[in-house]
Amino acid sequence: MNYLSTRGGAPQAGFDEILLEGLAPDGGLYLPERYPHLDLEQLRRMQGLPYAELAFEVLQPFLAPMPPQQLREMLRATYTAQAFGSDDIIRLQPLDAQLGLLGVSQGPTLAFKDMAMQLLGRLFEQALQARGSELNIVGATSGDTGSAAEYAMRGRRGIRVFMLSPFGRMSPFQTAQMYSLDEPNIHNIAVQDVFDTCQDMVKAVSGDLEFKRRWHIGTINSINWARVAAQVVYYFAGYLRSVRKVGDPLDVAVPSGNFGNILAAHVARQMGLPLRRLVLATNENDVLDEFLRTGVYRPRAAAQTRQTSSPSMDISKASNFERYVFDMLGRDAVRTRDLFERQLASQGSFDLSADPAFARMREGMVSGRSDHATRVRTIREEWERSGVLIDPHTADGVAVARRNLEPGVPMLVVETALPAKFESTIREAVGREPQRPESARDIELRPQHFVVMQPDVEALKAYIAEHAGSAAAA
Numbered sequence: 001m002n003y004l005s006t007r008g009g010a011p012q013a014g015f016d017e018i019l020l021e022g023l024a025p026d027g028g029l030y031l032p033e034r035y036p037h038l039d040l041e042q043l044r045r046m047q048g049l050p051y052a053e054l055a056f057e058v059l060q061p062f063l064a065p066m067p068p069q070q071l072r073e074m075l076r077a078t079y080t081a082q083a084f085g086s087d088d089i090i091r092l093q094p095l096d097a098q099l100g101l102l103g104v105s106q107g108p109t110l111a112f113k114d115m116a117m118q119l120l121g122r123l124f125e126q127a128l129q130a131r132g133s134e135l136n137i138v139g140a141t142s143g144d145t146g147s148a149a150e151y152a153m154r155g156r157r158g159i160r161v162f163m164l165s166p167f168g169r170m171s172p173f174q175t176a177q178m179y180s181l182d183e184p185n186i187h188n189i190a191v192q193d194v195f196d197t198c199q200d201m202v203k204a205v206s207g208d209l210e211f212k213r214r215w216h217i218g219t220i221n222s223i224n225w226a227r228v229a230a231q232v233v234y235y236f237a238g239y240l241r242s243v244r245k246v247g248d249p250l251d252v253a254v255p256s257g258n259f260g261n262i263l264a265a266h267v268a269r270q271m272g273l274p275l276r277r278l279v280l281a282t283n284e285n286d287v288l289d290e291f292l293r294t295g296v297y298r299p300r301a302a303a304q305t306r307q308t309s310s311p312s313m314d315i316s317k318a319s320n321f322e323r324y325v326f327d328m329l330g331r332d333a334v335r336t337r338d339l340f341e342r343q344l345a346s347q348g349s350f351d352l353s354a355d356p357a358f359a360r361m362r363e364g365m366v367s368g369r370s371d372h373a374t375r376v377r378t379i380r381e382e383w384e385r386s387g388v389l390i391d392p393h394t395a396d397g398v399a400v401a402r403r404n405l406e407p408g409v410p411m412l413v414v415e416t417a418l419p420a421k422f423e424s425t426i427r428e429a430v431g432r433e434p435q436r437p438e439s440a441r442d443i444e445l446r447p448q449h450f451v452v453m454q455p456d457v458e459a460l461k462a463y464i465a466e467h468a469g470s471a472a473a474a
């Protein structure tokens with residue numbers, strides 16, 4: 001399988017070439033040149049497969065140059081009961097006769113990002129070994145991404161993680177989850193400033209090309225294609241394990257921020273999975289809901305992004321959205337480039353409302369917005385109705401899902417995190433503490449490992465250079 005850029009200005013590349021890359025050299029995002037198609041007969045044969053085998057069937061074409069046996073072993077080693085709590089890997093839970101949860105937060109950090117990141121850790125390690133290289137991952141996190149990355153990269157050969165977080169601004173649970181890791185290749189850097197400053201520091205380091213090359217600096221942001229591909233698998237698993245008959249329609253609702261998770265649902269549908277409608281849910285940061293209502297995409301600056309009680313969706317520039325627009329424009333790279341490069345830069349927005357592509361988008365995707373009051377009420381109502389406790393992000397998904405149910409079509413809401421990560425909002429909603437998995441029982445009591453740093457790019461560079469070890473020799 002070859003990969004092409006959404007902006008049409010980069011040479012096609014193989015999976016091994018794009019795995020460790022961020023943006024394509026022309027500023028676009030990589031996508032496979034085509035989506036493999038699975039018919040209903042093939043889907044029927046996939047029913048009942050263990051998760052790792054299903055993942056093999058879905059992912060093999062995307063990772064094609066990798067020897068099949070190697071991929072199979074890697075998937076078996078990734079999707080284990082030990083890492084994800086049970087042999088099922090995912091968890092399906094009904095809320096009522098029509099609506100249910102697609103639980104993909106059973107991994108080590110209790111959020112869906114583990115589903116892809118755990119595989120990415122192995123893919124990166126293998127790719128680096130094959131080329132005899134090393135990687136120093138520098139990232140910024142406000143919570144879930146950083147811990148998922150650290151738990152995926154811990155102990156991996158040739159990889160170090162330098163993760164910046166805003167000192168004292170994450171939930172106590174999230175803080176403990178990250179800082180309690182005691183691994184020589186994981187560096188927690190607590191910056192005495194807000195998340196946006198952490199992100200600016202990362203950008204400054206990646207923007208220094210000489211430093212970046214010398215120290216093999218890389219990132220693991222949500223535009224990485226392998227992350228999207230790994231997420232496609234659980235839509236297949238959720239569909240095949242929940243429908244009465246293969247071929248029946250299913251709607252899915254996805255709490256969204258960077259558009260990565262729902263893009264994976266779109267890809268699954270392009271591959272032939274009978275998903276009928278995709279329901280996109282946002283929180284108060286509603287750029288994507290605004291687009292699906294009006295046809296106008298108007299990303300906001302960081303300063304206009306609101307801090308909410310579903311913090312992992314506090315995003316105002318959906319980095320994966322370009323891939324979806326490219327597909328829905330019939331893969332017209334010239335137009336995609338015009339929208340995302342020229343129009344966004346010159347006027348800060350673009351308008352597709354009069355384009356036939358927008359009508360097609362709205363046939364297959366609807367949206368809605370949630371806010372703090374809705375979120376808290378939804379957590380309480382679902383708890384009282386069904387005894388299922390959901391996290392604040394999932395609650396945004398459930399609230400928007402319920403507004404978009406249609407007779408006769410079941411819907412699954414992607415459960416993007418477990419409630420244990422967000423105790424204070426859960427307490428506000430139901431007046432009790434969420435249950436914790438055994439593995440996290442005493443997490444705040446464990447010793448924490450981090451360094452405190454001023455918001456100073458030179459200090460960050462010096463720290464990286466001091467701890468990046470032998471990478472300098474290459």
Ligand SMILES: *Cc1c(COP(=O)(O)O)cnc(C)c1O
Pocket residue numbers: 111112113144145222255256257258259260261262312313393416417
């Ligand atoms: C990352 C995250 C999201 C947003 O997912 P995207 O792929 O960025 O749309 C939603 N909920 C939780 C809990 C997350 O960690």
